[in-house]
Amino acid sequence: MKTIRTESLSAVRHTFLVLVLLWVFAGLAACSQPLTVEQQVITVIRDMEASIEAGKRRDFMEHVSEDFTGQGAIDNRDQLNAMILYQFGRHKKIQAQFLPIRVTPTMTGEAEAFFRVLLTGGDGWLPDSGQMYSMVTRWREDDGDWMLVSARWKTVAMEALLE
Numbered sequence: 015m016k017t018i019r020t021e022s023l024s025a026v027r028h029t030f031l032v033l034v035l036l037w038v039f040a041g042l043a044a045c046s047q048p049l050t051v052e053q054q055v056i057t058v059i060r061d062m063e064a065s066i067e068a069g070k071r072r073d074f075m076e077h078v079s080e081d082f083t084g085q086g087a088i089d090n091r092d093q094l095n096a097m098i099l100y101q102f103g104r105h106k107k108i109q110a111q112f113l114p115i116r117v118t119p120t121m122t123g124e125a126e127a128f129f130r131v132l133l134t135g136g137d138g139w140l141p142d143s144g145q146m147y148s149m150v151t152r153w154r155e156d157d158g159d160w161m162l163v164s165a166r167w168k169t170v171a172m173e174a175l176l177e
Contacts, residue, residue, distance in 0.1 A: 051117065051119045051125050052117035052119075052125075054155075054160055055115075055117045055125050055127055055153050055160050056115050056117060056127075058077050058153075058159075058160045058162075059112065059115060059127065059129075060112075061073075061077065062074050062077050062162075063110045063112060066098070066108055066110055067107075067108060067109055067110065069102060069108075071095070071098050071099065071102060074098065075091075075094075075095055075098075077159075077160070077161060077162055078091055078094060078095075078161065078162045079091070079154065079156070079161040079162060079163045081163065082094060082162060082163060082164065082165075083163070083164045084164065084165050084166075085165075085166055085167070101135060104135065105135030105136055105137065105143075106136070106137045106138075107135065107136055107137070107138075107139075107141070108133070108134070108135045109133070109134045109135075109141065110131055110132070110133050110134075111131065111132040111134075112129050112130070112131050113129060113130040113131070113132070114129060114130075115127055115128075115129040116128045116129065117153075120152075123154060123155040124152070124153065124154050124155070125152075125153045125160075126150065126151065126152050126153070127149075127150075127151045127153060128149070128150055128151075129148075129149050130146060130147065130148050130149065130170060131146070131147050131149055132144060132145075132146045133145055133146075133147065145169055146169070146170040146172065147167045147168065147169060147170060148167065148168045148169075148170050149165060149166070149167050150165070150166045150167075151164065151165045151166075152164040152165075
């Protein structure tokens, strides 16, 4: 009797161990799937958001291509950098809230991202200024890194958000 129980327990332990190993390997295989272009670009946008909110301008600018083009008074990388410096000097705290980000691959190694972003700034816990923008951005993959190549934006009236 004792021998049967020991053998039964060994078989159960062995089966359990095999199931756990299969579960771990299945999880690792799922994690090793390459990210889609959409997921990669959204990850970079989220990293840039975190950099701005942490006051890390240089980390933000690492994702901006040397040949970046914008619009209006911010039509190149240096002017974007200067605008960020100005905003950091003006506000102790800057926050960005991205509303649904939609990414469309345009050709190999390039993509466009469309989203709205609410930018707020202030000196305390609550912001004292803010503006919503509708954004169209272009991205290019350079040596495995997605870089912001261009940005176009329009202000969005807050009344439009309530409709």
